[in-house]
Amino acid sequence: MRKKVAIVTATRAEYGLLSNLIKAVNAHPKFDCQLLVTGAHLVSEQGLTVEHIRASGVEIAAEVPIFSKTTTTDNENVVLSDAIAEATSGFARTFARFNPDCVVVLGDRYELLGICSAALLAHIPIVHIHGGEVTEGAMDEAIRHAVTKMAHLHFVAAEPYRQRVIQMGEQPQCVFNVGAPGLDVIKTTDLLSKKELSDFLEMRLTSPLFLVTYHPVSWGETAGITALHNLFKAIEQFPEATVVWTAANTDATGAELNQHVKQWVSTTQMNAIFVSSLGSQRYLSLMKVCDVVLGNSSSGIIEAPAMGVATVNIGERQTGRLRAPSVIDCGEQQQDITQALEQSLAPEFKTLTAxxxxxxxxxxxxxxxxxxxxxxxxxxRACLGVKSFYDLPLNINESIDEKGDTI
Structure with missing residues (x-):
């Protein structure tokens, strides 16, 4: 009997990371792939990227909207909480309709709390990709670990992350270091030429080319909008630069950040453009030809180093993730960002990133x-059956004193 594998995608970036897995599951003779599309894919302000999925010819099993059109509040935290509630309800009904044998989710987005709760209550095993990571500057940190505890099978991106998932009580035989799916996409994507990108964006792509994404920082010390304006000022220290700025995600304050970026792009004298969604092919193609990936996106930590491109990572959002030498971390002050950009453009640093x-x-x-x-x-395999907690071989009473300090 063929097994039904549900794969959930909620954002443009996530779909790109899942694309090769979706193709592989679709091609498997004993699997039926059920692609469930939700979240930002169905939001016009985020580019209505479900249209890109439809255009690619990939069959969509169901579209599950989670953002109510009748919301009566401007409080973004309430909006996100409502979205989680909608995800719980919507996916409970979707899972009841399609009855998948497992559900595959990636990462740490807030909607996963609702999606995975629905799967857990329906006794559907969860397969989690990109668990075990640390991002101390985002509430995604807590969501990621919560999903780990709900999941049965774990596909992590590096060995330290495998060890961390096991440390959280997951059975070692159910935790696999497979690497990051983003690197698969790099290997299999036919990248566009600089001219093709220039024609699509209707702008000259002169050097230095900055590919910028700045997401909300939901935990830790951050200046928020002030930090974003410091980024504007730092970029303006390179008046000859070309700036391609992609939209922030749908986290709380994401829409507000996007509005400030649009305003800056419309008033700056620089060669700059704001794009809601580039899609995976265009984004990676731009990454390949740009001089630096700038902001606080995980793509600067994971994909950019593998493409030989420098990253200037701003603030705390990605704190805790493994770093390649081509990643420059800096603070949120204008001077910090400017100095990091200067370092990233230096010939000796380009040699390192290569x-x-x-x-x-x-x-x-x-x-x-x-x-x-x-x-x-x-x-x-027992991985998809009843879970049992894996205890590390550690006597905690002998290792930690009564104050909680390690001995």
Whole structure:
């Protein structure tokens, strides 16, 4: 009997990361792929990226909207909480309709709390990609670890992350270091030329080219909008630069950040453009030809180093993630960002980035994930059964004193 594998996607970036896995599951003779589209994909302000999925020819099993059109509050925290509630309800009904044998989710977005709660209550095993990571500057940190505890099968991007998931009580035989799916996408994407990108954006792509994304920082010390304006001022110290700015995500204050960026783009004298969604192919193509990936997106930590491109990572959002030498961390002050940009553009630093040092595997994750899904689903591996907590061989009473300090 063919096994039904539900794969959930909520954002443009996430769909790109999942694309090779979706193709591999679709191609498997014993799997039926159920693609469930939700979240920002169905939001006009985020580019209505479900249209890109439809245009690609990939079959969508269901679209599950989670943002109510009748919301009566401007409080973004309430909006997000409502979205989680909608996700719980919407996916409970969707899972009841499609009855998948497992549901695959990626990352740490807030909607996963609702989606995974619905799967958990329906006794549907959860397969989690990109668990075990640390991002101390975002509430995603807590969501990621919560999803880990709800999941049965874990596909992590690096060995330290595998160890962390096991440390959280997950069975070692159910945790697999497959590398980052983003590196698969780099290997399999036909990149566009600089001219093709220039024609699409209707702008000259002169050097230095900055590819910028700045997301909300939901935890830790941050100046918020002030930090964004410091970024504007730092960029303006390079008046000859070309700036391609992609939209922030739908976290709280994301829409407000986007409005400030649009205003800056419309008034600056620089060669700059704001794009709601580039799609995976265009985004990676721009990354390949740009001089620096700037902001606080995980793509600067994971994909950019593998493409030989420098990253200037601003603030605390990605604190805790493994770093390649081509990633420059800086504070949120204008001077800090300016100095980091100068360093990233220096010839000696470009030589360093050209080595393409990556902490996240070799780009074979989709193949490895399908192999493990096959073993789990077709051989009734215990990973998808009743979970039991894995205790580390540690006597905690001998290792930590009564004040909580390590001895």
């Amino acid at each position: 080595q393409k040092v990556s902490c996240y595997g070799q780009g074979n994750s989709a193949k490895e994930m399908v192999e493990q899904l096959e073993k789990a689903l077709l051989s009734e």
